[in-house]
Structures are given as structure tokens and as C-alpha cells.
Amino acid sequence: MYKHTGSRGSGAPSWVLQRITGLLLVVVVIGHYFVMHANPASGHTYAAVLDRMHQPFWKMFDLTFITVGLWHGLNGTWGIFRDYKMKPAVSLTIYGIIILSGIAFWVLGVNTILSF
Amino acid sequence: MAYQPKPPEGWLKTNLRYYKHSGSWAWILHRITGLGLTAYIFVHIYALTSLTQGPQAFDNEMKLFSTPVFKVLEWLLFSLVLFHAFNGVRIVLVDWASGAKNHKKILTLVYGLGVVLFIGMGVLMFREPLANMFASIR
Numbered sequence: 001m002y003k004h005t006g007s008r009g010s011g012a013p014s015w016v017l018q019r020i021t022g023l024l025l026v027v028v029v030i031g032h033y034f035v036m037h038a039n040p041a042s043g044h045t046y047a048a049v050l051d052r053m054h055q056p057f058w059k060m061f062d063l064t065f066i067t068v069g070l071w072h073g074l075n076g077t078w079g080i081f082r083d084y085k086m087k088p089a090v091s092l093t094i095y096g097i098i099i100l101s102g103i104a105f106w107v108l109g110v111n112t113i114l115s116f
Numbered sequence: 117m118a119y120q121p122k123p124p125e126g127w128l129k130t131n132l133r134y135y136k137h138s139g140s141w142a143w144i145l146h147r148i149t150g151l152g153l154t155a156y157i158f159v160h161i162y163a164l165t166s167l168t169q170g171p172q173a174f175d176n177e178m179k180l181f182s183t184p185v186f187k188v189l190e191w192l193l194f195s196l197v198l199f200h201a202f203n204g205v206r207i208v209l210v211d212w213a214s215g216a217k218n219h220k221k222i223l224t225l226v227y228g229l230g231v232v233l234f235i236g237m238g239v240l241m242f243r244e245p246l247a248n249m250f251a252s253i254r
Contacts, residue, residue: 019211022204029197044178046171053167066161073154080147101158107163115168 011082014075021072028065053116066109074102142223146203149196158192184245191241195234203228 010020035052036043052058081094125133136144163181166173180186206222209215215222 004166006247019208023208024202026205029201040182044181046167049167049174069157070161073150073157076147076150077154080151105158105161110163112161112167 004110011079014079018072018075018079021068021075024064024068027074028068031061050116051061053113060114061115062113063110066106066113070102070106070109074098126171138220138223142203142206143228145199146207149200152196153200156196187241191234191238194237195230198230198233199226202230 041048057081078098079096081091086094134140163177166177181190203223203226206215206219206226209222212218
């Protein structure tokens with residue numbers, strides 16, 4: 001039996017993926033800043049946003065951003081908690097909150113993107 | 117139960133007293149900014165659900181987000197993005213390239229580039245509103 005939930009395994013896959021998604025996010029964030037914030041009028045008016053939302057490229061861009069961003073953020077959060085010794089119940093609760101909130105907000109974001 | 121040495125004082129006190137190198141601060145800041153950005157992505161995803169409620173709801177929200185308070189908050193958010201992104205690249209360089217040899221120099225670059233881009237973004241964001249504010253006085 002594993003005494004501490006989440007401490008099983010080496011954590012190497014999430015360590016590697018944290019770096020890969022991190023590098024990907026740097027690229028995506030630069031694109032995001034240029035598209036959304038370099039020109040606020042084209043970035044933030046309803047018509048311009050909807051126009052982008054109807055293009056497959058930007059749909060894929062946003063889906064990638066939400067998926068990779070949430071995973072990177074929540075994997076990092078879990079990585080911080082993993083550094084501390086927790087009672088199994090506490091660890092399981094925190095892990096559950098991270099997984100459930102991740103799924104919930106991923107669905108919320110994907111729903112927004114795919115409603116256009 | 118295995119033997120567990122207890123710190124002489126509380127957890128927080130031990131951590132605060134521990135001597136911190138420049139790298140330790142980068143590690144702490146990377147975690148704090150990471151948690152902040154994770155919190156922000158939740159807010160961001162929730163805020164943009166207004167897109168599905170039509171142009172009125174979305175435009176009202178954008179009006180709120182373009183008030184001075186939110187502008188300043190956005191600017192501060194950019195500082196978290198800058199530090200986390202640059203220091204993240206530094207971490208990758210240390211882990212996967214020979215960044216460990218030069219990690220302190222890279223850290224200087226992280227802070228330097230961060231401060232320059234943060235100020236640059238501030239100029240871009242607030243040059244016009246500030247000019248308008250002082251135009252009436254002139």
C-alpha cells in the first residue's frame with residue numbers, strides 16, 4: 001500500500017511535460033499578447049472576437065491555450081503540494097479539488113470556444 | 117512510524133530563517149507567480165463565458181476591464197507573466213542545457229529583461245491616458 005497519495009511514481013513524466021508545456025506557453029502567450037493587446041480595438045471588440053472565433057486556426061489556438069495552460073498551472077500547483085508531507089486524506093482532498101476544478105473550468109472554456 | 121525529526125520551531129519560522137540565495141528567491145517567486153497565474157486563468161476562463169451571452173454582456177464587461185483600476189491590475193499581471201516566462205526558460209536551460217554553469221547570469225538577464233519590458237508595457241498602456249489627463253492642465 002502507498003501511504004501518501006500522489007507520492008507514488010517518480011513524477012518524471014509530469015516534470016518533463018511541465019517543461020515542454022512551459023516552453024509551448026511562452027510561444028502561445030507572445031502570440032496572445034500581440035493579437036489581443038497590441039491593438040485593443042481589434043483584440044477586444046465583440047465583432048472582432050467573434051470573427052476570430054469562427055476561424056478554425058484561432059479555435060485550435062484557444063483550445064490549445066486553455067488545455068495546456070490549465071494543465072501546466074494545475075500540474076505546477078500539485079507539484080508545490082507534493083513538496084510537503086501531507087496526511088493521505090488531505091493529499092487526496094487537494095488532488096481531488098485540483099482535478100475536479102481543472103475539468104470543470106476546461107469544460108467551461110471549451111464550451112465558450114465551441115459555441116461559435 | 118519512522119523517526120521524524122521535528123524542527124525546533126514552527127514550519128514557517130524555519131522556512132523564513134533559512135538563508136536564501138538569489139536562486140532561492142527565484143524559486144519562491146516562480147511558485148508565487150505560478151499560483152497567481154493559475155488563479156488568473158480560472159478568472160479569465162470564467163470572465164470570457166460572457167461571449168456566449170451576446171454583444172451587450174461582452175461589451176459591458178470590456179468597459180469594466182478598461183477602467184483605470186483594471187488597467188493597472190493588467191499591468192501588474194504582466195509582471196507575473198514576464199517573471200514566470202523568463203525564469204521558466206531559465207529553469208529549462210538549467211535542466212536541459214548547460215544553464216547550471218551560468219544560472220546566476222541568466223537570472224540577472226531574467227530580472228533585467230523583465231523590468232525593461234514591464235516599464236515598456238507601462239509606457240505603451242498609460243502614455244495616452246496620462247497625456248490626456250495632463251492635456252487639460254497644460
